Amino acid sequence: MLKNKSNNRIRYSFEDIIGESQLITQIKELAARIGTSNSTVLITGESGTGKELFAQAIHGLSSRKNHSFVAVNCAAIPHELFESEVFGYEAGAFSGAKKEGKPGKIELAQNGTLFLDEISELPYQVQGKLLRVLQEREVERLGGTGSKNVDIRIIAATNRDLKSLVQEGKFRQDLFYRLYVFELKIPSLRQRKEDILPLAYHFINYLNDQIAQNVKYMSPELQEWLLSHDWPGNVRELRAFIERGMNLVEGDTLTIENSFLFSAFDATAHKTVEEEGTFAVSLEEAVTKAEIGAIQRALKESNGDRTKAAQILNIHLASLYRKMAKYKLK
Known part of the structure; x- marks a missing residue:
């Protein structure tokens, strides 16, 4: 590229x-x-x-x-x-x-x-x-x-x-x-949030080659956070965030612990009580979207094999069934 x-x-x-x-x-x-x-x-x-x-x-x-x-x-x-x-x-x-x-x-x-x-x-x-x-x-x-x-x-x-x-x-x-x-x-990136995860995976794939990693997945918690963040620095900020995690990750799954080094993101972590009330509503919506997207992607990657999809998501099979029923996924 x-x-x-x-x-x-x-x-x-x-x-x-x-x-x-x-x-x-x-x-x-x-x-x-x-x-x-x-x-x-x-x-x-x-x-x-x-x-x-x-x-x-x-x-x-x-x-x-x-x-x-x-x-x-x-x-x-x-x-x-x-x-x-x-x-x-x-x-x-x-x-x-x-x-x-x-x-x-x-x-x-x-x-x-x-x-x-x-x-x-x-x-x-x-x-x-x-x-x-x-x-x-x-x-x-x-x-x-x-x-x-x-x-x-x-x-x-x-x-x-x-x-x-x-x-x-x-x-x-x-x-x-x-x-x-x-x-x-x-x-802005916050105007097209449905592109955040595809962009994140794009940077992961690119950085796999650049820094000799073999990351294939992102944890559900990380995906939730990515979708809930406002990204004032837009795509440039997202890439820097992913690159930070890619340099610290061990294994094939990028987690929020790998990337979330409280630095530029301190403002998000120190919201007032009033702000947190508003943020919680948007976060709940973001979590729902993140879970649905993660489940759909796992099912696609596993060709519909729910046991394998649960393994990809790192959750119990029973949890997967419950979430699929909750979100009316087939």
């Missing part, structure tokens, strides 16, 4: 976007339709939802797929270096500049896709230059006297509300409308 990043080729496709929920299926279908276009795309969503993954998948379906996918994290480049890094510079443009000059990220993306992550952090004074690239399809290097034609597609992403930033005077309105051709809103 992972490839060398140095050649600016994509690492992910739509096949790597795990989930069968209605929300994620609709977004994938829309993104696939957008992929065949050359228009600018604005991907929005909370941190950790997989915005760059979608950007790469869109590039992979486009007519530009055999050319570079160049990613720029607008928040990671110091403001004073942003212009030279993204737009490039000519020889002698500033002290310390290379004698031959240097092409910027825009030129490096020629005939391909330029992905501007965290576009909301783009320095205001640079936003006008990016607008010119979008409108005129040309770029002027720092210290240059002429422009170069560029043929690129721009995909931008943000976890902030650009409309609010426009109203606050922090983001140019004309640039916003240039970016706002197609908006792709990536749902």
Whole structure:
């Protein structure tokens, strides 16, 4: 699944976007339709939802797929270096500049896709230059006297509300409308909870190969907790949680004890009495869904053999029958 990043080729496709929920299926279908276009795309969503993954998948379906996918994290480049890094510079443009000059990220993306992550952090004074690239399809290097034609597609992403930033005077309105051709809103993980367990098993299978483990199952208690957690860090947080457990697990079953090292999750463990009352209701619902899902998966894996299914679930056969009757499962 992972490839060398140095050649600016994509690492992910739509096949790597795990989930069968209605929300994620609709977004994938829309993104696939957008992929065949050359228009600018604005991907929005909370941190950790997989915005760059979608950007790469869109590039992979486009007519530009055999050319570079160049990613720029607008928040990671110091403001004073942003212009030279993204737009490039000519020889002698500033002290310390290379004698031959240097092409910027825009030129490096020629005939391909330029992905501007965290576009909301783009320095205001640079936003006008990016607008010119979008409108005129040309770029002027720092210290240059002429422009170069560029043929690129721009995909931008943000976890902030650009409309609010426009109203606050922090983001140019004309640039916003240039970016706002197609908006792709990536749902949070808590909005598609039915994808949590498939994602968790996906990470388990991937990490089995990476760290030489042979985990096949998750305990019912762990599945219950995964479904009840809000995942403010979304898929990125889920992967980190599973990876922590995979490094500590012994045997073929991942348990809550393996992963639940009270650190980032302390807030969940220290709720007020009032919060706990609300949480208990949602937890009860989550437990029901988790048990039904776990039983159905065990029955499927055992080809309907209830004795084997009970062994997979690590419960007595009588308990399995009781739960199947309770949830009216066949």
